[in-house]
Amino acid sequence: MHARDIMTTDVMVCHPEQTVAEIATILNEQSFRMLPVVDAGRRILGAVHTLSVLSSLVPGYIVEGYLKSIPYAPDIGLLRKHYKDLMQHQVADVMDRNPTIVHADESVLSVTAALITYDRFEYAMVADADERLVGVISSSDILRRLAHDPQEPADDA
Amino acid sequence: MHESGAVHAILGLPPTWIAVAILLLVYGVIMAEKFNRAVLSLLGAGLMVLCGVITQQQAIAGVDFNTIGLLTGMMVIVAISQKTGMFQYVAIKAAKSVKGSPWGVLVMLSVVTAVFSAFLDNVTTVLLIAPVTLLITDALNVRPYPFLFSQILASNIGGTATLIGDPPNIMIGSAARLSFYDFLVNLAPIIPVIFLVILGVIWFMFGRGLHASDAHKALVMQFDEHEAIEDVALLKKSLFVLFGVIGGFTVAHHVHLEPATIAMFGAALLLLLQTFGQSLHDKDHAYEAIMTEVEWTTIFFFVGLFIIVTGVEHTGVIEMLAHQTLALTGGDFNATVGAVLWVSAIASAVIDNIPFVATMIPLIQNMGPSFGGPDALEPLWWALALGACLGGNGSLIGASANLIVAGFSQRAGHPIAFMTFLKHAFGLMIISIVISHTYLYLRYLLS
Numbered sequence: 382m383h384a385r386d387i388m389t390t391d392v393m394v395c396h397p398e399q400t401v402a403e404i405a406t407i408l409n410e411q412s413f414r415m416l417p418v419v420d421a422g423r424r425i426l427g428a429v430h431t432l433s434v435l436s437s438l439v440p441g442y443i444v445e446g447y448l449k450s451i452p453y454a455p456d457i458g459l460l461r462k463h464y465k466d467l468m469q470h471q472v473a474d475v476m477d478r479n480p481t482i483v484h485a486d487e488s489v490l491s492v493t494a495a496l497i498t499y500d501r502f503e504y505a506m507v508a509d510a511d512e513r514l515v516g517v518i519s520s521s522d523i524l525r526r527l528a529h530d531p532q533e534p535a536d537d538a
Numbered sequence: 539m540h541e542s543g544a545v546h547a548i549l550g551l552p553p554t555w556i557a558v559a560i561l562l563l564v565y566g567v568i569m570a571e572k573f574n575r576a577v578l579s580l581l582g583a584g585l586m587v588l589c590g591v592i593t594q595q596q597a598i599a600g601v602d603f604n605t606i607g608l609l610t611g612m613m614v615i616v617a618i619s620q621k622t623g624m625f626q627y628v629a630i631k632a633a634k635s636v637k638g639s640p641w642g643v644l645v646m647l648s649v650v651t652a653v654f655s656a657f658l659d660n661v662t663t664v665l666l667i668a669p670v671t672l673l674i675t676d677a678l679n680v681r682p683y684p685f686l687f688s689q690i691l692a693s694n695i696g697g698t699a700t701l702i703g704d705p706p707n708i709m710i711g712s713a714a715r716l717s718f719y720d721f722l723v724n725l726a727p728i729i730p731v732i733f734l735v736i737l738g739v740i741w742f743m744f745g746r747g748l749h750a751s752d753a754h755k756a757l758v759m760q761f762d763e764h765e766a767i768e769d770v771a772l773l774k775k776s777l778f779v780l781f782g783v784i785g786g787f788t789v790a791h792h793v794h795l796e797p798a799t800i801a802m803f804g805a806a807l808l809l810l811l812q813t814f815g816q817s818l819h820d821k822d823h824a825y826e827a828i829m830t831e832v833e834w835t836t837i838f839f840f841v842g843l844f845i846i847v848t849g850v851e852h853t854g855v856i857e858m859l860a861h862q863t864l865a866l867t868g869g870d871f872n873a874t875v876g877a878v879l880w881v882s883a884i885a886s887a888v889i890d891n892i893p894f895v896a897t898m899i900p901l902i903q904n905m906g907p908s909f910g911g912p913d914a915l916e917p918l919w920w921a922l923a924l925g926a927c928l929g930g931n932g933s934l935i936g937a938s939a940n941l942i943v944a945g946f947s948q949r950a951g952h953p954i955a956f957m958t959f960l961k962h963a964f965g966l967m968i969i970s971i972v973i974s975h976t977y978l979y980l981r982y983l984l985s
Binding site for chain 2 (some may be wrong): 391431440441443450451452453455457458459
């Protein structure tokens with residue numbers, strides 16, 4: 382079983398010069414948690430996740446600082462204040478520039494290993510030999526496939 | 539092998555030149571900040587031995603294991619204590635005690651920083667207090683710079699007060715056989731005076747311009763300090779060990795114990811208590827996690843530095859420098875104390891005060907005979923401690939804590955420019971040295 386056998390090919394994408402407001406609308410309306418970011422030639426540049434948008438709303442001193450948790454802090458209006466600013470920014474400012482990228486001919490075992498090793502966002506972009514986006518695999522795609530095909534077929538099947 | 543240690547020539551060059559060249563090269567490259575300072579100091583130390591300036595035995599004997607042990611022990615204790623959330627608890631409690639008034643918050647957070655810095659590592663203190671400060675200034679909707687500026691000064695001023703407050707004091711205490719109690723009696727009294735004067739000037743500079751609306755102050759009052767405490771059991775254990783260790787320091791010299799012994803014992807005890815009752819696997823895991831938080835870079839930096847300075851000292855250069863200094867001050871004790879204080883302050887504003895103090899210690903020890911023995915040197919040690927610790931306030935690169943706070947401020951979207959800090963801080967540093975000079979004069983020199 383290869384990546385191309387389980388990937389979703391009908392993928393909505395976005396471009397780095399779009400505003401965060403535009404893709405936030407798409408993420409909201411379609412209930413997506415991730416959009417691949419590609420250039421005009423569909424080459425993969427990164428990915429925007431709901432989490433990467435959220436993390437841009439929290440000040441760096443909380444994210445990178447020594448405050449591992451702040452259960453003592455009330456809502457001091459930071460999220461809303463930063464949300465308004467962030468919406469004017471470009472996708473390039475918030476995107477994850479190192480998404481997990483796998484190739485269409487990789488085994489599902491390898492895709493699974495890549496997901497659990499590198500990705501905190503549960504998605505792998507599937508690329509062709511020229512690094513162009515051909516599909517997306519989520520962790521639930523793999524689990525669903527395993528549930529439906531209990532007999533894992535051999536790679537050459 | 540040169541058992542006598544008297545080396546006459548290395549590669550045809552006098553060993554003095556080699557030793558001084560290694561010292562200057564290492565210090566120079568450390569200042570350029572292109573390489574890790576621990577790596578550089580260990581390379582320099584290795585060269586001292588490889589070039590034959592000192593033997594391996596002399597190198598090992600030159601390492602001050604009191605300083606190393608005290609630093610490591612306190613680092614372990616702090617690494618465990620900071621997990622309890624007590625720093626955040628105290629910071630929030632302090633900010634709420636003044637009802638969220640901006641100037642009150644600035645003063646209270648500076649006091650908290652100064653007190654923690656007096657007993658714990660300055661860098662850890664600001665690492666934990668600065669982010670809470672930024673949260674509070676965001677809630678108050680005021681710019682964080684005056685708050686962070688004041689905390690930088692407070693951490694260096696507070697750190698000057700005790701033997702364990704700042705690495706230069708640890709080194710001085712160990713080399714000059716001055717106890718925790720000696721520091722408390724001789725240095726601690728002047729620190730509140732300096733601190734209050736500096737706060738007064740900060741009020742004129744920034745404090746009177748700080749305003750926040752009642753709505754914003756009310757937000758500060760919504761912070762819940764009780765939520766900051768993450769582990770009550772560990773908090774009790776940490777406080778038990780912390781107070782035990784500090785109590786131990788104050789009586790150490792009566793029972794002929796080095797502070798390093800007490801710190802290391804406290805560290806081991808807290809490591810044991812921290813995981814008491816857990817499985818062996820969990821204990822090992824917790825132990826490994828704490829050990830990675832010890833700043834090994836600093837520890838190895840010290841080891842290398844001690845060996846480099848031992849090498850230079852061995853060649854007699856430092857003794858010569860001591861005589862030259864005395865020639866410059868005309869052998870006058872008052873003038874020498876003043877010179878040590880001011881040179882240390884200016885030097886520490888520009889370079890790392892740790893290598894500076896490491897070099898100054900043997901230099902001052904070599905002045906002993908001229909002033910009537912080691913006991914007569916005490917005011918010189920206090921001058922060195924005050925100059926080296928307070929001098930760190932002179933510029934943004936004067937102390938590690940300054941750079942850590944600047945880093946946080948940048949991430950909060952309020953970068954602190956080198957020149958801005960210099961403009962605001964250098965004058966305040968000079969004020970603190972003038973107060974120190976007056977204090978030293980009145981207390982030790984007026985007779």
